[in-house]
Amino acid sequence: MLIIGEKLSIIAKRVREAMMKKDKGPIQEIARAQYEAGAGMIDANIGPAEDGGEELMEWMVTTIQEAVPLPVCLDTTNYAAIEAGLKVHNNDYGTPMINSTSNDPERFPMLELAAKYNCLIIGLTVGKGGLPADEEERAAIAAEIMARAMEYGVPLENLYLDPLVLQIATTQDQALKVIRTIKMFQDLNDPPMKTVVGLSNISNGCPKELRPILNKYYLALLMYEGLTAAIADPKEVIETVKTIDVIMGKTLYAHSYLEM
């Protein structure tokens, strides 16, 4: 399973300050730590970035890729910033990912970029009408996004469907619905559609000491249903990923499997 390192987010104070001061040190240190912990891609969340977004995303992509040989997941609602990031992205380290499009017409231009730069894109299964109620609604939105993707010329294997993980503390019944959605999404196409989640959202609002526990067990259940990728803290989840891969027979067991 692909772990997309979530730690480079503008929400974190240290990262936000480094972004504002264009201080490469902390950004590269966090990127390296995530790479060493097992991340296969680094999320760069610069927020809405209405002012100077293009320059900021360019700087983030080059700063990250100077430090680690990984592709970047470009995370912003700013279309121009995404394109600026894609232009400087080093594709020798892997295909970049756009985070994200959805069924909201305002997000459709992201599909245009995904087609133009032949990159991966997350399709968040929400529309204009607010949060999806259950797995059926999510699958219906997913089908619309898939149709839109084909219309824009994005191959379906480049589309990662995101069922939108919600907080267990406020909407407990959604946790199981999202797990069921992962299964349903795969059935929408042959070969199966790829799936991704923003994992730590499950424990958002929970006490600090509970968060890793909720994240890890939730990931195990999602992986059982065939999850392709998770935006998560690699250090926190790598043990879960390796263990579930062994239990599912995806990697061959050896006593040292956690060290590999």
Next chain:
Amino acid sequence: MAFVAPKETFAGKVFPVTIGTENEQTFGGENTLPFHAFEGEVPNRPLIAYEIQDVPPEDWPETVRKVYDAVGDDPVKWAKFCQDELKAKAIALRLIGTHPDNKDLSADDAAKTVSDVLGAVNVPLIILGSNHVEKDSEVLVKVAEVAKGKNCVIGKAQEANYKTIAAAAMANGHKLIAMSELDINLSKQLNILITQMGFEKERLITDPMCSALGYGLEYTYSVMERIRLAALAQNDPVMQPPMMADVGMYVWKIKETQASEETLPEWGGLEERAIMWEAMTASSLMLSGAEFLVMRHPKAVELVERFVDELMG
């Protein structure tokens, strides 16, 4: 519409391993199941090495011992005979005489034998210990030094002695055989432990332990098959070294290669039967994924080589 056979392709690939200096030999390197050249690349033939040993082959059954009657008393003569007369592509020298229950020859004795053999032949040399855990770590360290720079294969490193043997192989530029006992998970674990020492996995050969037809061959077959699938389908880098089948040693100690036709008339002629037994065991293991085999009888080697010719088309 014409039938199109489905093709199975894999993300993983077996590492190619090259041994020797003058007449280098390479095995492994394929990205598909054994001999499935119609589905992927099979760049190299399996390599068969002729087995010789540091002491006369007194415990080898008559059928195979008599082939080496004139040369078996001297490893140098024996090695030259294999290279020059039998056209061996590689020679596997087993230092069985160093085993405490055999002649308990010293590491220095072994080093001299290795050095003499290396001086006499120019095909790649595989240097095997006596499979005595403590003695091997002493003997193989010494012979690895003597053979420095000759790009030999040293073996076998086991869980109990891999540290010293792997360090010696690494320091002297050799390839290394990692042997575990018919257990795929232990085989992976040993390869992990050896690579964690800094030994490159591209220089390893996995020996999941051989067994003869009728004596557990299906266990070896199944472990090899699963190792190869882990290498190809799961793209597991630790399982991507080529595999070894130490055929001769296991075949030439069983009843089927020794009982005479007089004793067991229903089994047919001994010589033909024994040769076929070695050839069948080797061929089966090649089909399950072995890329490197050690064999004894020239006629069995010839049969297997012919079989490979046909499979490689």
